[in-house]
Amino acid sequence: KEKDIHPNVVTFGILINHLCKFHRVDEALEVFEKMSGGGEIDGVSVEPDVILYNTLIDGLCKVGRQEEGLGLMEQMRSKQHCAPNTVTYNCLIDGFCKAGEIERSHELFHQMNKEGVPPNVITLNTLVCGMCKHGRINSAMEFFNEMQGKGLKGNAVTYTALINGVCNVNNINKAMDLFDEMMKTGCSPDAIVYYTLISGLSLAGRLDDASFVASKMKEAGFCLDVVSYNVLIGGFCRKNKFDKAYEMLMEMEQAGVKPDSVTYNTLISYFSSSGDFTTAHRMMRQMIDDGLMPTVVTYGALIHAYCLVGNLDEAMKIFRDMSTTSRVPLNTVIYNILIDSLCKNNKVEEALSLMDDMKYKGVRPNTTTYNAMFKGLQEKNWLEKALKLMDQMTEQACNPDYITMEILTDWLSAVGETEKLRNFVQGYEVFASKA
Numbered sequence: 001k002e003k004d005i006h007p008n009v010v011t012f013g014i015l016i017n018h019l020c021k022f023h024r025v026d027e028a029l030e031v032f033e034k035m036s037g038g039g040e041i042d043g044v045s046v047e048p049d050v051i052l053y054n055t056l057i058d059g060l061c062k063v064g065r066q067e068e069g070l071g072l073m074e075q076m077r078s079k080q081h082c083a084p085n086t087v088t089y090n091c092l093i094d095g096f097c098k099a100g101e102i103e104r105s106h107e108l109f110h111q112m113n114k115e116g117v118p119p120n121v122i123t124l125n126t127l128v129c130g131m132c133k134h135g136r137i138n139s140a141m142e143f144f145n146e147m148q149g150k151g152l153k154g155n156a157v158t159y160t161a162l163i164n165g166v167c168n169v170n171n172i173n174k175a176m177d178l179f180d181e182m183m184k185t186g187c188s189p190d191a192i193v194y195y196t197l198i199s200g201l202s203l204a205g206r207l208d209d210a211s212f213v214a215s216k217m218k219e220a221g222f223c224l225d226v227v228s229y230n231v232l233i234g235g236f237c238r239k240n241k242f243d244k245a246y247e248m249l250m251e252m253e254q255a256g257v258k259p260d261s262v263t264y265n266t267l268i269s270y271f272s273s274s275g276d277f278t279t280a281h282r283m284m285r286q287m288i289d290d291g292l293m294p295t296v297v298t299y300g301a302l303i304h305a306y307c308l309v310g311n312l313d314e315a316m317k318i319f320r321d322m323s324t325t326s327r328v329p330l331n332t333v334i335y336n337i338l339i340d341s342l343c344k345n346n347k348v349e350e351a352l353s354l355m356d357d358m359k360y361k362g363v364r365p366n367t368t369t370y371n372a373m374f375k376g377l378q379e380k381n382w383l384e385k386a387l388k389l390m391d392q393m394t395e396q397a398c399n400p401d402y403i404t405m406e407i408l409t410d411w412l413s414a415v416g417e418t419e420k421l422r423n424f425v426q427g428y429e430v431f432a433s434k435a
Contacts, residue, residue, distance in 0.1 A: 089109070344376075
């Protein structure tokens with residue numbers, strides 16, 4: 001003002017843009033309303049242009065105020081030389097997609113076409129990503145194919161969204177088709193596309209294809225990260241191809257990628273389930289030497305494997321080490337593995353003691369815990385203890401499932417206690433000491 005330099009639409013555009021970037025949309029609206037309402041700011045009257053409208057509409061959409069953005073677009077139509085353009089529609093379509101209102105986004109897209117506003121690759125990507133994010137993969141594919149037919153080609157973002165979407169619904173064949181199409185069109189995949197495919201193919205057991213994609217990734221100048229190596233190692237272990245898993249482990253180390261807890265847990269689980277407990281324990285020591293602490297998953301793999309081979313003494317030893325020496329937090333899954341194995345091996349008293357330990361440690365039993373106990377108690381015909389557990393289950397609002405009802409119906413019907421079963425189902429107390 002002192003130098004008689006007056007702000008123009010660009011000046012106010014910068015101000016509104018910065019306010020919107022910091023989500024100060026109400027302040028941006030205040031500035032805008034003074035401009036568009038014919039008022040003056042510091043003695044200056046400025047007519048907003050398309051860029052300014054778009055900035056504000058985008059700001060509103062980014063804070064979930066799409067309806068106000070639509071109102072501004074209607075306001076644009078009443079202005080000369082200020083018709084909504086592709087950017088205007090893209091901002092609104094993006095806002096409604098992010099809010100999960102895919103139909104509204106489609107309505108805007110059709111309105112856009114009707115008005116002769118040309119969609120661009122951002123429009124395509126916004127709708128494809130929105131549909132994929134909200135599980136509408138088939139609609140996304142149909143829309144993509146329709147746009148391709150009309151000459152609007154996708155880019156890496158489009159293919160990434162589609163490949164990720166079809167992988168999420170386990171349509172790995174389609175993912176590979178899209179990958180091949182992407183390569184043929186000269187659209188270079190980014191690291192995310194490779195990671196997504198490697199993960200999807202590995203989980204589907206297609207390790208040869210996963211390895212092929214990994215090799216293509218390296219040819220493209222990308223490096224596999226620890227997650228990708230873990231997925232491949234896990235896939236080879238599940239297929240019982242440890243030689244291939246070991247190759248991956250060696251390649252991982254040569255590439256300077258350090259194994260993490262997931263890597264070690266995968267290997268410990270593999271060796272444990274294979275009965276090679278010596279190597280499993282060696283891996284656990286190496287894990288500790290590498291500065292990684294064993295987790296509940298690590299101990300769970302060993303405990304489960306020992307239980308499967310009937311070595312409950314070793315399983316309990318690891319359990320005690322876990323809860324005392326290592327101080328790893330116990331969870332329901334660990335207790336369930338041990339309780340189930342103890343009951344199956346006729347050590348029901350020890351299983352009941354573990355349930356008491358759960359209560360003491362603040363670990364909540366679930367339906368699986370109770371089912372294991374009911375089976376064990378049925379074998380011993382310890383009805384009173386079972387009735388107490390039924391009451392405990394009701395008190396903890398732990399809902400019975402079909403396995404619970406199958407065990408209890410069979411048992412209580414055989415001993416003439418169907419009334420207690422009925423009370424249990426209705427949520428009433430069932431235990432009563434005999435006189």
